[in-house]
Amino acid sequence: MEKKYEVLADTMAFEGIPPERYGEVLEALGAYCRTYARGDLVRRVGDEMDFFGIVLKGGIQSVIPDGGRRQIVQQFAAGSVFGEAVAFSSQRCGIEICATASGTEILHIRAAAFLQGDTNPHIARMSTNLLRDMAGKLLMLNMKVRILGKQRLRSRIADYLLSLDPDATGYLELPFGRIELSEFLGANRSSLSREIKRMQDEGIVEIERRTVHILRREALENASEGTYDMIDSGKKMRQIAEEEPLFADFLVSKGFPFSVDNPVTELVTFDDVVALKDLDKEAFLEEYAEFKRNAGK
Incomplete structure (x- = not known):
């Protein structure tokens, strides 16, 4: 042969x-x-x-x-x-x-x-x-x-990383460079780099060239499952609270003076609240996902 x-x-x-x-x-x-x-x-x-x-x-x-x-x-x-x-x-x-x-x-x-x-x-x-x-x-x-099919780039990144098999030490090896990965995920290269940097800054993953170490798997799974899309942030706060009562409880637990009886809730959206309070939207919704899981136990 x-x-x-x-x-x-x-x-x-x-x-x-x-x-x-x-x-x-x-x-x-x-x-x-x-x-x-x-x-x-x-x-x-x-x-x-x-x-x-x-x-x-x-x-x-x-x-x-x-x-x-x-x-x-x-x-x-x-x-x-x-x-x-x-x-x-x-x-x-x-x-x-x-x-x-x-x-x-x-x-x-x-x-x-x-x-x-x-x-x-x-x-x-x-x-x-x-x-x-x-x-x-x-x-x-x-x-x-x-x-x-994932709308958010973070969800696409998370889903892809979770599909890879780690080695014996828990590290993943990407088959792509950054350019090829952006093409595979259907994303702009700059947008991909920014999102990966945010995920590293939040302590979710460490990425060095093609080597990936998942630090917070639960956060990655939340992103993959579309946790950040669970709230339609363009809706008025009262409508969100009526459709998602636990979200109102979560806001109160975080110290927000929230009540559906407040007429202001008919005027402002969650995006307005994010801007007003200078919130990290994705981190905030990740906390809500954890709150929601604990409430169901």
Whole structure:
């Protein structure tokens, strides 16, 4: 087996297939290898996708181009399989696929070869493996849709960080740099940097380059669950108190001279109160979330 194919032993596609049979399987599938420079397009929007690929070296990412902006869908490192869903559906490519590192090597495998009724048991095993791989990617895309559905940037950041698996010491390693992360989360880079700085200042996380340490997991979970959206801050205070009676109790517990009988509550919104009292809105609502949980115990 050629050295560059050694990575296949760690891919889901070749799980259960003896390494000494890799050459036989690749030949039967009409596989071939190509090398790409950083930034090279493997496929453009509208191109035919008659193959799926396995990254042997380097990396690629799938991107939705939107004028001058880009929305990263997924990143693929060495050992990753990509493009199988489009290849087997006979659809044209709906995204751009580009190399993220110089010397990226990709093994191209013709999808049509799986439809020729080959009785090779190793090819049958690969078909099963690919179905499992596609199922995992579907779950990942569902997560991405959920993240992008969050209105607040902090909620998107929190949801994404909570989706990552920490190492034995409790640290997370981001697969993205700051630019790619902003594209993945559908956010402006400056806005992302400001929000991350606020989260660090509040002692929720520590982030050094791509290494993340979650310091206050509960606060991160609150952000992910949309705690900060539980109050429509544009509504008048009386309406908020009528719809959310515990919020009135919380205000009193914080020393606010609040009463629904006060006619002023029909005139001011929660945003007005935030501005008047110079409150940290997100921290204040985080405290309310804790108050609400304790009240339910």
